[in-house]
Amino acid sequence: MERRSLIPYLLLLPAIIYLLGFIGYPLIQAFYLAFTKDGALSLDTVRRALSDYYFWDALRNTLLFAAVIVPIQLGLAVVLALFMNRTFKGRDLGIYALIIPLTISDVAAGLIWFSLLSPYGFVNKLLMNLGITNTPIYFFGYQFRTREFFVIVLAEIWRATSIVFVIILAGLQMISREYLEAAEVFGAGYWTRLRHIVLPMLKPSIQSALIIRTLFAMQIFGIVLILAGRDIPVLAAEGYRQMVDLKDPGVASIYALIIAGISLILAALYVKFLRAEYLEVSRQ
Amino acid sequence: MRQLFGVLLAALVVASVIASGCISGGGEKTTVTFLSTQLNPPEERAFVKDELLKPFSEEYNLEVNFVPIPYTDLITRLEGEEQTGKVTIDVIGDLHGGMDYMAAKGWLMDLNDMPQLKDRTFITTFDRYSHMHGIKAYVPWMSATYVMVVNKDAFKYLPEGLTEEDVMTGSGKWTYDALLQWAKNLKEATGQPQLGFPAGPKGLWHRFLHGYIYPSYTGYQAKKFNSPEAIEMWNYMKELWPYVNPSSTVWDSMSDPLLKGEVMIAWDHTARIKNAIETKPDQFVVVPVPRGPKGRGFIVVLAGLAIPKGAPHKDEAWKLIDYLTRPETQVKVLEKTGFFPTVEEASGKLPEGPLKILAEGVRAQASTQDALVVMIPNLGEKGGEFTSLYREAFERIVLKGEDPQKVLDELGEQMDAIFQELGVEEP
Numbered sequence: 001m002e003r004r005s006l007i008p009y010l011l012l013l014p015a016i017i018y019l020l021g022f023i024g025y026p027l028i029q030a031f032y033l034a035f036t037k038d039g040a041l042s043l044d045t046v047r048r049a050l051s052d053y054y055f056w057d058a059l060r061n062t063l064l065f066a067a068v069i070v071p072i073q074l075g076l077a078v079v080l081a082l083f084m085n086r087t088f089k090g091r092d093l094g095i096y097a098l099i100i101p102l103t104i105s106d107v108a109a110g111l112i113w114f115s116l117l118s119p120y121g122f123v124n125k126l127l128m129n130l131g132i133t134n135t136p137i138y139f140f141g142y143q144f145r146t147r148e149f150f151v152i153v154l155a156e157i158w159r160a161t162s163i164v165f166v167i168i169l170a171g172l173q174m175i176s177r178e179y180l181e182a183a184e185v186f187g188a189g190y191w192t193r194l195r196h197i198v199l200p201m202l203k204p205s206i207q208s209a210l211i212i213r214t215l216f217a218m219q220i221f222g223i224v225l226i227l228a229g230r231d232i233p234v235l236a237a238e239g240y241r242q243m244v245d246l247k248d249p250g251v252a253s254i255y256a257l258i259i260a261g262i263s264l265i266l267a268a269l270y271v272k273f274l275r276a277e278y279l280e281v282s283r284q
Numbered sequence: 285m286r287q288l289f290g291v292l293l294a295a296l297v298v299a300s301v302i303a304s305g306c307i308s309g310g311g312e313k314t315t316v317t318f319l320s321t322q323l324n325p326p327e328e329r330a331f332v333k334d335e336l337l338k339p340f341s342e343e344y345n346l347e348v349n350f351v352p353i354p355y356t357d358l359i360t361r362l363e364g365e366e367q368t369g370k371v372t373i374d375v376i377g378d379l380h381g382g383m384d385y386m387a388a389k390g391w392l393m394d395l396n397d398m399p400q401l402k403d404r405t406f407i408t409t410f411d412r413y414s415h416m417h418g419i420k421a422y423v424p425w426m427s428a429t430y431v432m433v434v435n436k437d438a439f440k441y442l443p444e445g446l447t448e449e450d451v452m453t454g455s456g457k458w459t460y461d462a463l464l465q466w467a468k469n470l471k472e473a474t475g476q477p478q479l480g481f482p483a484g485p486k487g488l489w490h491r492f493l494h495g496y497i498y499p500s501y502t503g504y505q506a507k508k509f510n511s512p513e514a515i516e517m518w519n520y521m522k523e524l525w526p527y528v529n530p531s532s533t534v535w536d537s538m539s540d541p542l543l544k545g546e547v548m549i550a551w552d553h554t555a556r557i558k559n560a561i562e563t564k565p566d567q568f569v570v571v572p573v574p575r576g577p578k579g580r581g582f583i584v585v586l587a588g589l590a591i592p593k594g595a596p597h598k599d600e601a602w603k604l605i606d607y608l609t610r611p612e613t614q615v616k617v618l619e620k621t622g623f624f625p626t627v628e629e630a631s632g633k634l635p636e637g638p639l640k641i642l643a644e645g646v647r648a649q650a651s652t653q654d655a656l657v658v659m660i661p662n663l664g665e666k667g668g669e670f671t672s673l674y675r676e677a678f679e680r681i682v683l684k685g686e687d688p689q690k691v692l693d694e695l696g697e698q699m700d701a702i703f704q705e706l707g708v709e710e711p
Contacts, residue, residue, distance in 0.1 A: 053676055119476075119531065120544050135475055141530025142683045229484040229534040241485070245668035 027260075033253040045250035052242075052251065058233040059258070064149075065224075065234065066217035066266075069156050073213055074206065076157065077164035082198075084165075085172045095169075102162040109159040110226030114140070117151060140227065148228040155223055160216065164209045171205025172198070207274040214270070215263045235259050315347040316600045319361070320377035322426065322587045323621060324352040331620045340607045346600055355382055356664070362592060366391045371594040374601040377425060380413055380586040381662025387421035393591045394419035398602050404609060404627040409650070409657060410586055422588030423605050426614070426623035429584050430491055430553050431645050432571050433538065433560065438478065438548040441469040454572030454580065454652040460500065460520060463549075463574045467527035470548060477529045480547030483678075486536040488553050490671035493678060495583035495658045496551075497521070500576025505658055506670075506703065507710040510696030517576070518681045518688040525682050533683070542568065554642055555622035565638040570645025572652050579656035582649055586659070587623070618643070661711050666702050673699055 037044045049055060084095055101109065116122050119136035127133045139147045175198060183193050221236035230237070239255030242248045323332050329352055337348045353361070358378065365371045366389075376386070386392050396419065406414075410424035439448045443465035450457045463479075470478035483489040494505045501517035502508035529547050538550035542560040550557065551573065561568050573582050589605045591598050607613060614625035615633045624646055625631065631647065634640050649655070663670050673695050680686040703710045 053680075114534075118544075118546070119529075120546055138530055140534045142533040142679075143530045225485055227534070231533050237485075241672075246672060247665040247668055 030253040030257055033250045034257055037250075046254060048248070049242075049251045049254040052238070054230075054233040054238050058235045058238040058255075061232050062218060062220065062235045062259075063262075065152070065156075065220050066214055068153055069160075069217055070210065070213050072153070072157055073161045073164050074210065076161050077168050077209065078202075078206075080161075080165050081168040081172055082194075084169060098165055099162050101159045102166070104159060105222070106156075106159060107222040107226060109155055110223040113151060113155040113158075114226055142231045145228070145231050148231055152220075152224055152227050152232070155227065156217075156220070159223070160213065164213055167205050167209040167212070168202065171202050174205075175201045203274055207270055210270050210274070211267045214266050218259050218263045218266075313345060313347045314597055314600050315349050316374045316597055316604050317349045317351065317372055318375040318377065318604065319351045319353050319358055319373050321353060321355045321358055321379065321382065322377050322623075324354075328621050335620070336608075336613070336616065340604065343607070344600070344603055346603070348604060355379075358382070359385070362386065362391055363389075366593065369594065371592055371596060373592050374595045374597050375604055376422075376590045376592060377587060378590070379662075380588060380659055383414075383422045383588050383590055384416060385662055385664075386590065386592075387417045387419060390417075391592055392419065392421050393593050393595065393598065394421075395423060395591065396420045398591075401606055401609060404611060404629055406609075406627055407650075409584070410626050413586060413659070414588055422590040423609055424586060424626035425589045425608060426587045426617060426621075427584060427626055428554055428587075428623050429582060429646055429649065430488065430496070430551060430573075431557075431582075431642075431649055432549060432551050432573050433542060433557050433568050434571055435542065435545075435548040435568055436566075438466070438470060441473050442466060443469055451571050452569065452648065454575070454648055456575065456654065458572070458574050460497070460524075460574045460576050464520070464524050464527070467524065467549070471527050474548075477527050478548040479524075479528045480535065480538055480541050480550040481528060481532045482535050482538050482550075482552050482556070483532045484534050484536040488556070489678075490674045491553075491583055491660070492551055493674040494671065495660065496573055496581050497576065498674075499581030499656050499658050500574075500578055503578040503656070505661065505711045506699055509673075509699045509710075510692035513578070514692060515688050518677070518692075521678070521682050522685075554624070554646060558622045558638070558642065561641055562638040565641060568641070570642050572645070572649035575652075575654050579654045580649075580652050581656040581658055583658045583660060584650070586626070658711070661708070663702065663706060663708070666706060670699075670702055673702075 034045055036042055080098060084091060084098070104112070114121075117124070117139040119138055124133075124136040128136065138144050139151050141148075179197050179201070180193055183197055188196070219236050220234055221240065224232055224234050225237055230241075235255050235258060239252045239259070242255060243252035320332075323329065329350070332350050337350060341347060355378065358376070359382075362373060362376070365373060376383075376392075378386075383392070401423070406424050407427075410427065414420060414422050414424055434451065439451075442448065442451075443462055446457055446462045446466070449455070450462075467477070467479045481487070481489055481492060497517055497520075498505055498509070498514070501520070502511055502513040508514055529541070531541070531546070535541055537556040538547070538552040539557050539559040541547045542550050542557065543563055554570075557570075561570065573580060589608060591601045591605075595601055609627060611625065611627055611629040611633050614627060614630040617623055618625060618630070618634075618639060622642075624643065631643060634643055650657075661667075661670065677691055677695050680691045681688045700710070
């Protein structure tokens, strides 16, 4: 009896060791670096971080990216997944094509879009050869920050919508056909079925997809660095700069903690407001 | 049991005999330990180990243990070794600023006591820099700098009064005002801004600010950071920027933009434009940078070789230094890494072609009459903070259009604080 009660703990042990070693320790270290000075508690580093010229810009830009990118990706992924959930010729090929960008790193994706849109890149050459424009359209540079912003959004949507798509598609395929058939028997049309059966049952998938995407959006870094340099400061890039260029691990930790904190809050909000509804339970 | 013990003992004896044979066999070759903060990227490391040091090992029957190391680690290790008296390092390869620090701490040997290095003349400026704190602290090893590259087509649009010759030799007429006029002409003629700078996050733009335009206008890198001359300089930058390709803030290196024809005039580190010149040696020339009211400010990056006090193999170390500063070795280093020789004889050994174009430009810049040589200050961990102040000033004044005086008042204080904290005089 005693030995059996130990087994679950033993089985949990590797995970606990992993969590403590790779997440707990660095987290404590980050707090230590952020809130102490010469071994004593101090808010000096926090002041230094908040008074940094780029701090508020970085915070605002990061949230803005997440706010623009994530909803578009979710909407697009749901539409694509609904479309791909039917059976038609070439469906597998379509799914493969949609998933390909998933295999490309953000830096590589950034480079692809940079070379496409640079003044003498493919898009500009095409426009000029077709006679649509005489001079190249600039997408990059401080003067064109708004354009840079939209190029980054575009590149992120191109690159990372597939992860949302995969999750939603998997969720869709889990929905039992019986519900839909039953609804059809009672005369529910496509939109009714979508609204009252498919979307509610998709909530758990939407929730995980949103959490994953938002976390990644908060860490947005490589693609911004390639496409906009520091014209558009973001949290992760500023944290990196503090660590590597300015050799200030304390301030860098604060950036990391802020990213972690916001991610945590957003994830908690998703969990709270997107509580999974199961038809069995909600049917009263 | 006793039998087993006997067998074990016999085995141990045999093993130790073999092992001692191996040890003494390998021990005949002395190993020179060479720590370097330079040539650390993987491909350069491979070049040093496989190509550069092999002939030396064969010639002198010496082993060289080449250890690439970051500056802070080097200092920590050397400090420890010097304090305990157990020195294991024979040769140190580092930048001038680092050498200055180590010499000031009294960790370096006075190389005046070593025999003369024959058949080579060190470039006078470099030789002068290597004497400091009362000793000959290091032997100049490699140098690098930042220059301007011009697409030959741009010469068609030279402003009035400025000739190709002026630009190529860096005459008194080749000024920042002339550059502005030239950039204007180019934009009017081609419809595109044709001047480019590596102002992206990984670009070396901050070096242009603190090492080129600041000294050219104020005579100093940091001392007159907030001064009427600096305001004049920033106003010039504001005037120039419309003729600079806007993508500059995203570019980290100017080689690609030059090759793609996105700009016709660019400034960058010699190593970062090498590729453009190698690819199209007929299209580009390397020229000195323009001059400002106070002279022609430019950075010289100088790396040297030193021997720490108490080095275990100082004679072998000297042989390595002798080998590394031979003209033919220096040409080999230039070919592979883009670092320029520190001995004059090396230029005679350069093959015709792209490297010669680069070397000529560098030489022309170094020998201009109004040269104002700038060394990157050695600020250790504060180096990043120092350069980021220039970048912030640029962003706020030129890109965001803030009032220069207000920005310089604010950042000037931070600049002073860096130097005060380190107890270093502002350069």
